[in-house]
Amino acid sequence: MEETDHLSDERKKAEFDVDDMKIIWAGSRHAFDVSNRISRLVAKDPVFEKSNRAVMRRKELFKNTLRKTAHAWKMINELRLSDEEALKLKFFMDQPGFLDLHWGMFVPAIEGQGTEEQQQKWLSLANTMQIIGCYAQTELSHGSNVQGLETTATFDSQKDQFIIHSPTQTSSKWWPGGLGKVSTHAVVYARLITNGKDHGVHGFIVQLRSLDDHSPLPGITVGDIGTKFGNGAYNSMDNGFLMFDQFRIPRDQMLMRLSKVTKEGKYVASDVPRQLVYGTMVFVRQSIVSSASNALSRAVSIATRYSAVRRQFGSHNGGIETQVIDYKTQQHRLFPLLASAYAFRFVGEWLKWLYTDVTQRLEASDFATLPEAHAYGIEECRKLCGGHGYLWCSGLPELFAVYVPACTYEGDNVVLQLQVARFLMKTVSQLGSGKAPTGTTSYMGKTQHLLQCRSSVRKAEDWLNPGMVLEAFEARALRMVVSCAKSLSKFENQEQGFSELSANLVEAAIAHCQLIVVSKFITKIEGETKGKGVKKQLKNLCYIYALHLLHKHLGDFLSTNSVTPEQASLANHQLRSLYSQLRPNAVALVDAFDYTDHYLGSVLGRYDGNVYPKLFEEALKDPLNDSVVPDGYREYIRPLIKQHIRSARL
Amino acid sequence: MEETDHLSDERKKAEFDVDDMKIIWAGSRHAFDVSNRISRLVAKDPVFEKSNRAVMRRKELFKNTLRKTAHAWKMINELRLSDEEALKLKFFMDQPGFLDLHWGMFVPAIEGQGTEEQQQKWLSLANTMQIIGCYAQTELSHGSNVQGLETTATFDSQKDQFIIHSPTQTSSKWWPGGLGKVSTHAVVYARLITNGKDHGVHGFIVQLRSLDDHSPLPGITVGDIGTKFGNGAYNSMDNGFLMFDQFRIPRDQMLMRLSKVTKEGKYVASDVPRQLVYGTMVFVRQSIVSSASNALSRAVSIATRYSAVRRQFGSHNGGIETQVIDYKTQQHRLFPLLASAYAFRFVGEWLKWLYTDVTQRLEASDFATLPEAHAYGIEECRKLCGGHGYLWCSGLPELFAVYVPACTYEGDNVVLQLQVARFLMKTVSQLGSGKAPTGTTSYMGKTQHLLQCRSSVRKAEDWLNPGMVLEAFEARALRMVVSCAKSLSKFENQEQGFSELSANLVEAAIAHCQLIVVSKFITKIEGETKGKGVKKQLKNLCYIYALHLLHKHLGDFLSTNSVTPEQASLANHQLRSLYSQLRPNAVALVDAFDYTDHYLGSVLGRYDGNVYPKLFEEALKDPLNDSVVPDGYREYIRPLIKQHIRSARL
Structure with missing residues (x-):
C-alpha cells in the first residue's frame, strides 16, 4: 500500500531529470546500482534497525553493534558480496564499530609497512577475520x-x-x-x-x-x-x-x-x-573527505525536505502558512549548504583519482579545512529545522555527534592547515627558480598576472562567467600567500616568524583550499553531463557555492583588492537570483542523493514528508512513556505538592 | 590533605589581583559571597552528584532529577534561603528540570497576565508548590x-x-x-x-x-x-x-x-x-543572555586550563613539549572567546538594568545574535581541547547539548534578528523628523558625521583608543543600516523588499548588536574599577573582543569604507600583541569566574590541572568496563574468529 507523498508537489516542480542526477551523484551507473541495491537490502533487514539506539544503555548498544557486525559478515559471505558491495553494506549499516578500524587501519598498516613475508602471514589471518x-x-x-x-x-x-x-x-x-x-x-x-x-x-x-x-x-x-x-x-x-x-x-x-x-x-x-608507506594515513584522509560529503548531504536532505514540509507565518486570516523554504533567509543559509554537498562530492571524486598517483598524495592535506566546514554545516541544518531538530529522532544530533570528531582526529586541523601553509610558502619561494608549479598550485605560475589583475566584472551576470569567478579566487589566494611570504621574510628567525604569523598562514591555506574546490566544481560543469536540465542545475550549484564563499570571506577579497565593494554587491545580487532559480529544484536535488529513510534515520527528513504523525509515533516509544504516572512520583512529587509549607521561592 | 596544584606556575604568572576580579565578575561583593557559598554547599552534597548522568537511562535520569529537585526544595526551606540564594542553588545544581518552567514561566505568566484576584488565588498555590x-x-x-x-x-x-x-x-x-x-x-x-x-x-x-x-x-x-x-x-x-x-x-x-x-x-x-504584560517573554530573553554568558565562560574555563596542562610538539631531543596555550593559533582562537565571556557578562549586567525600565524592554531583541555566537564558542572550546574534548567527562559535549536549544527556542533567531532590523529601519526613516534617536540607537543621531568620517587610525596603538574603536563600529553599523534602508526604498512593495533583502538586513542587525556589546564593554573599562592590575586586564579583553570582531567581519568594515585594508592590518598587528599580553593572565582570568569543579563538571577543566590520572578514573567507571570480556563475546565475536572461512573483505 502506497502512502501519500506529502512532497509530491515539490517533486513535480523539478526542472531536471532526477534519475540522471542520481547517476552523477553516485559517480557512474554501476556505482548507483550497487548503492541503490545494497542500501535497500540493509534497510529492509530488521537486524540493522537503528531507531532504538538512543534509548539503549552503553552495554546494550555495544552488544547490539557486535550483533550487527556479525550479521553483516554473515551476509557478505552468504551472498558472496564483492569488495565494493561489502563496503557499501558497511556504509549503509551506518554504525561505527570495530570493523572500521580492522579494515580501515589495521589491514592498511600491514599492507603499507609490512614486508612481503609479514603481509602473507598477517593479512591471511586478518582478511578472514581469524584475528x-x-x-x-x-x-x-x-x-x-x-x-x-x-x-x-x-x-x-x-x-x-x-x-x-x-x-x-x-x-x-x-x-x-x-x-x-x-x-x-x-x-x-x-x-x-x-x-x-x-x-x-x-x-x-x-x-x-x-x-x-x-x-x-x-x-x-x-x-x-x-x-x-x-x-x-x-x-x-x-x-x-x-x-x-x-x-x-x-x-x-x-x-x-x-x-x-x-x-x-x-x-x-x-x-x-x-x-x-603512507597508505594508512592516506586512507584515513580520503575517508575524512568522503565522510564529510556524506554527513553534510544527509543533513542537507533532512533540512531541505523538512523546510518544504514546515510552514510558519505568512498566513492572513487563518489561511495556510508559508513553507519555510520560501523565506529568503532560509534559502540564504540552506542553499549554500546544498551546493557545498555537491561541491565536496566532486572534490572527493577528484581526490580518489589523485590518490592513485603516489607523487601527489601529500596534497591530501590541502583538505584539512573540510571537516570544520562540514560540522558547521550539520549544526546549521539542525537549526534550520527549528526546535524539532533538537529531538534525537530528527537524526541531526547523532549525525553531528558522529561527525564532529573528524574535526579533531588526525590531530587538530590547524596542524594540517599549517602543513599546507608550509607547502605554499615553499612553492612561492621557488617561483623564481624557473621550476613551474604543478598540481593544485599551478595557478601560481601566473603570479605576475594575478598580482596585478583587476576583476573585469561589470554586471551581476558576469559572476556566471567561470573565468571571472576563478580569477577572483586565484587572485585572492595568491595575494594572501604572497603577502604571508613577504611578512615572513622580515623575520630573522623563520620558525619564529612562522609561529607569529600562524593565524594569517592558516587563512591563506584556507583560501588556497577553497580555490581548489571551486576550480574542481568548475571543471565538472565544463565537462560533459547527460540528462535533461542536469547541467543547468550543476551550474547554479557551482555559482552558489563560489559566490557564497566570496560573501563569507569578503574581507579577504576586498583587502587583497581581488574584487571591489561594487563587484561584491553585484555578486550578492546574482546570488539572490540563483537562490530563486534553485528553489523549485531543491527537494529533487536532495532526492538525487538516493538515501533511504533507514540511512537518513530522520523523522523530519522522511521521503514522503509525513512528519507530524511520525513524530508522535516516535515520542510514544520513549521508555518514559511506559507509564502515565512516572516512576518517582510517590517519592519526590507527591510529598512536594502535599507538604503545605509557605516558603521562599526558588 | 591538599593535592598538588599542577597549574600553580600559571597562577603565579598573573599580573592582577584575582580576588578583586572575582568581585567584578560576580557584580558585587555580596553577589560573590552568595555565589561562592551556595556553589560550595551544592558541590559537597552527594545528592547533587552529576558525574553519573551520562550512564543513566532516561527513566533513571528523570527520577534522579526529581530527587534532586525535592532535595533542593527541602534545603531551601530548612536553611531558610532567600530568593537570591535559592536561585543560586538552582543555578549551581545545574540540572534542567521542571522547576525552571514552574518558576521561570508559569509563575511570571500569572504575574504578568493575571488579574489581582487571579494572582492572589493562583500564586499562593504556586509559590508553595501545592501546584x-x-x-x-x-x-x-x-x-x-x-x-x-x-x-x-x-x-x-x-x-x-x-x-x-x-x-x-x-x-x-x-x-x-x-x-x-x-x-x-x-x-x-x-x-x-x-x-x-x-x-x-x-x-x-x-x-x-x-x-x-x-x-x-x-x-x-x-x-x-x-x-x-x-x-x-x-x-x-x-x-x-x-x-x-x-x-x-x-x-x-x-x-x-x-x-x-x-x-x-x-x-x-x-x-x-x-x-x-510581557513579563514572561522578558524573563526568558534575560535568561537566554545570562545562560549564554555562563555557558561560554564554563567552556572557556575548561579550554583555558586544559590548554595550559596539555603539551604538544616543540620538544627537541625528547625534552618537555610546548604548552598548547603558547601556540599563536591556539591563542588566536581561545583568547577572543575568553574576551567574549567577559563582554557578555557585562552586557548581561546592563541588560538586567535595562529590564527594570519598562519602556526599554523591547530592545531585548537586540540580543538575538547571542545564542549563536555562544554555541559556536562552546564547540570551538571543545575543539581547542583536541580529541579528549569529545569524551563526555570533558564536560563539553553536555554543555553544548544543554546550550544549543538557545539557538532555536523563542523561535528561530532569524525571526528575532529581523525584528531588530525592522526597528532599525524605522529609526532611520524617522531621522529627518527631528526626533533624536535614544537608547541603543542614539549613535544614529550622528548620522551625517558617521556617513562621512574616515578612521584616523595611523599606527597599531591607535586601536587602543576607545574613541577610534567605537567610531569604526558605529560607522560600520550605521552605513550598513543606511544602505539597507536605501535599497529598501527602491521597492514599491515594502514587504517584498524586506523579504528580498532579508539576508542583508540580518547582517545589519548583527552589526548593530555587536556595536552595543563593544560600547558596553568600553563603558565598563572607562568606569571605576578596584584592584591591582584589574583594569589593565579588562582593557586587554575589551580590545581583543573588538579587534577580533573587526577581523572576523572585515568584509563589512572594508565594503563600508569604515576602515582601510592598511588599518585592518594594523588592527591584526595590535591583536597579536594583545594576545601576548593576555597569555600570562589566562588561567587567572578564568579562575576569576570562581567555578567549582562540581559546577564545571569537567575532568579537563579541573582546578588543580590533574587531568590524566582522573581521565583514567572516569574511564574505569564506565559500565562497559564491568567485565574484561564483554557481554556479547560468546555470541558475536568468538564465532567470527573461529569460523575459518575465506571470504570477501569488508
Whole structure:
C-alpha cells in the first residue's frame, strides 16, 4: 500500500531529470546500482534497525553493534558480496564499530609497512577475520605529535624479542577504536630502542588477547575509555586504553618494510620511498573527505525536505502558512549548504583519482579545512529545522555527534592547515627558480598576472562567467600567500616568524583550499553531463557555492583588492537570483542523493514528508512513556505538592 | 590533605589581583559571597552528584532529577534561603528540570497576565508548590508564530465555561518543559472564540492532572516527546505533548488582565499597556543572555586550563613539549572567546538594568545574535581541547547539548534578528523628523558625521583608543543600516523588499548588536574599577573582543569604507600583541569566574590541572568496563574468529 507523498508537489516542480542526477551523484551507473541495491537490502533487514539506539544503555548498544557486525559478515559471505558491495553494506549499516578500524587501519598498516613475508602471514589471518586488529598510535597525552610518543620497544638480542613497555601513565595508548573490548591484535607504535639508541617511532604487530577465551594476555592492561559525545553515536565503539608491562613480542613482529632490526640488534633503513608507506594515513584522509560529503548531504536532505514540509507565518486570516523554504533567509543559509554537498562530492571524486598517483598524495592535506566546514554545516541544518531538530529522532544530533570528531582526529586541523601553509610558502619561494608549479598550485605560475589583475566584472551576470569567478579566487589566494611570504621574510628567525604569523598562514591555506574546490566544481560543469536540465542545475550549484564563499570571506577579497565593494554587491545580487532559480529544484536535488529513510534515520527528513504523525509515533516509544504516572512520583512529587509549607521561592 | 596544584606556575604568572576580579565578575561583593557559598554547599552534597548522568537511562535520569529537585526544595526551606540564594542553588545544581518552567514561566505568566484576584488565588498555590505549573504555548507545527496556534478555547455561556480543544494532531502542544510527566497545571495558549468570533490567542490556567493520584484528567492526553540531543543534558526534562478533547474550565481561569470575557460572552479589552504584560517573554530573553554568558565562560574555563596542562610538539631531543596555550593559533582562537565571556557578562549586567525600565524592554531583541555566537564558542572550546574534548567527562559535549536549544527556542533567531532590523529601519526613516534617536540607537543621531568620517587610525596603538574603536563600529553599523534602508526604498512593495533583502538586513542587525556589546564593554573599562592590575586586564579583553570582531567581519568594515585594508592590518598587528599580553593572565582570568569543579563538571577543566590520572578514573567507571570480556563475546565475536572461512573483505 502506497502512502501519500506529502512532497509530491515539490517533486513535480523539478526542472531536471532526477534519475540522471542520481547517476552523477553516485559517480557512474554501476556505482548507483550497487548503492541503490545494497542500501535497500540493509534497510529492509530488521537486524540493522537503528531507531532504538538512543534509548539503549552503553552495554546494550555495544552488544547490539557486535550483533550487527556479525550479521553483516554473515551476509557478505552468504551472498558472496564483492569488495565494493561489502563496503557499501558497511556504509549503509551506518554504525561505527570495530570493523572500521580492522579494515580501515589495521589491514592498511600491514599492507603499507609490512614486508612481503609479514603481509602473507598477517593479512591471511586478518582478511578472514581469524584475528581482529586495531591501530594503537595516540597516547593519553600525545595526539598529533607522533614523534612525541612515549611507549618503548626495546630490543633484547638474547631472546630475539622486543620488550614493549608503557613507562608512564600518560604513555598509555588512548582512543584507538576497537581496542577496548574487541581487538585480538593491534599495530602498536612505539619508540624503537636498540643497544640503548632511540631510533624514533616504529610500528609493531602485537597480540593483546587470548584467541581462546578473549582475556588480555599477561602484561597487557586494556579497557574502554568511557562515554563519548551524543546518545548512540560513537558510543557503539569501544575506543580503548592500553598499557604494557614489559610485554615481549618476537623480533619479526616489527613492521619491517621501511627499516628493520637484525638478529644482532643492528638498525637498517630500507630504500623504499617513504611516500609508498603512507597508505594508512592516506586512507584515513580520503575517508575524512568522503565522510564529510556524506554527513553534510544527509543533513542537507533532512533540512531541505523538512523546510518544504514546515510552514510558519505568512498566513492572513487563518489561511495556510508559508513553507519555510520560501523565506529568503532560509534559502540564504540552506542553499549554500546544498551546493557545498555537491561541491565536496566532486572534490572527493577528484581526490580518489589523485590518490592513485603516489607523487601527489601529500596534497591530501590541502583538505584539512573540510571537516570544520562540514560540522558547521550539520549544526546549521539542525537549526534550520527549528526546535524539532533538537529531538534525537530528527537524526541531526547523532549525525553531528558522529561527525564532529573528524574535526579533531588526525590531530587538530590547524596542524594540517599549517602543513599546507608550509607547502605554499615553499612553492612561492621557488617561483623564481624557473621550476613551474604543478598540481593544485599551478595557478601560481601566473603570479605576475594575478598580482596585478583587476576583476573585469561589470554586471551581476558576469559572476556566471567561470573565468571571472576563478580569477577572483586565484587572485585572492595568491595575494594572501604572497603577502604571508613577504611578512615572513622580515623575520630573522623563520620558525619564529612562522609561529607569529600562524593565524594569517592558516587563512591563506584556507583560501588556497577553497580555490581548489571551486576550480574542481568548475571543471565538472565544463565537462560533459547527460540528462535533461542536469547541467543547468550543476551550474547554479557551482555559482552558489563560489559566490557564497566570496560573501563569507569578503574581507579577504576586498583587502587583497581581488574584487571591489561594487563587484561584491553585484555578486550578492546574482546570488539572490540563483537562490530563486534553485528553489523549485531543491527537494529533487536532495532526492538525487538516493538515501533511504533507514540511512537518513530522520523523522523530519522522511521521503514522503509525513512528519507530524511520525513524530508522535516516535515520542510514544520513549521508555518514559511506559507509564502515565512516572516512576518517582510517590517519592519526590507527591510529598512536594502535599507538604503545605509557605516558603521562599526558588 | 591538599593535592598538588599542577597549574600553580600559571597562577603565579598573573599580573592582577584575582580576588578583586572575582568581585567584578560576580557584580558585587555580596553577589560573590552568595555565589561562592551556595556553589560550595551544592558541590559537597552527594545528592547533587552529576558525574553519573551520562550512564543513566532516561527513566533513571528523570527520577534522579526529581530527587534532586525535592532535595533542593527541602534545603531551601530548612536553611531558610532567600530568593537570591535559592536561585543560586538552582543555578549551581545545574540540572534542567521542571522547576525552571514552574518558576521561570508559569509563575511570571500569572504575574504578568493575571488579574489581582487571579494572582492572589493562583500564586499562593504556586509559590508553595501545592501546584506545579508549566507554559504550554508551542504546538507540533507552530513555533515562532504565536498567532498561528490552532488550539481553541470556545466560550459556553450556558455553563460559564471555556471548552479547550485540539482540533487536529498538529495542534497538539509540543515541547513545553515539565509538561510530559510532572506538571499539575499549565498556562495554555489558545484561540479565544466567543459567539463564533475568533479573538486571537489568549492564556488560560488549566489543571492537567489529579492532585490526588497524578493521573491526567478526563479529556487530557499528555506524555513525553522523547529523547533529545546529548547524553544527560535536557533528557532530564520531561518536555511534553498535550491534547485536549473538549476539556472544560471555569470562565475565571482565562488570564484576564489584558482582556476579559464577561458572563454574557462579551469580549472586553482592558487599557493595561501591553508592554507591562510581557513579563514572561522578558524573563526568558534575560535568561537566554545570562545562560549564554555562563555557558561560554564554563567552556572557556575548561579550554583555558586544559590548554595550559596539555603539551604538544616543540620538544627537541625528547625534552618537555610546548604548552598548547603558547601556540599563536591556539591563542588566536581561545583568547577572543575568553574576551567574549567577559563582554557578555557585562552586557548581561546592563541588560538586567535595562529590564527594570519598562519602556526599554523591547530592545531585548537586540540580543538575538547571542545564542549563536555562544554555541559556536562552546564547540570551538571543545575543539581547542583536541580529541579528549569529545569524551563526555570533558564536560563539553553536555554543555553544548544543554546550550544549543538557545539557538532555536523563542523561535528561530532569524525571526528575532529581523525584528531588530525592522526597528532599525524605522529609526532611520524617522531621522529627518527631528526626533533624536535614544537608547541603543542614539549613535544614529550622528548620522551625517558617521556617513562621512574616515578612521584616523595611523599606527597599531591607535586601536587602543576607545574613541577610534567605537567610531569604526558605529560607522560600520550605521552605513550598513543606511544602505539597507536605501535599497529598501527602491521597492514599491515594502514587504517584498524586506523579504528580498532579508539576508542583508540580518547582517545589519548583527552589526548593530555587536556595536552595543563593544560600547558596553568600553563603558565598563572607562568606569571605576578596584584592584591591582584589574583594569589593565579588562582593557586587554575589551580590545581583543573588538579587534577580533573587526577581523572576523572585515568584509563589512572594508565594503563600508569604515576602515582601510592598511588599518585592518594594523588592527591584526595590535591583536597579536594583545594576545601576548593576555597569555600570562589566562588561567587567572578564568579562575576569576570562581567555578567549582562540581559546577564545571569537567575532568579537563579541573582546578588543580590533574587531568590524566582522573581521565583514567572516569574511564574505569564506565559500565562497559564491568567485565574484561564483554557481554556479547560468546555470541558475536568468538564465532567470527573461529569460523575459518575465506571470504570477501569488508
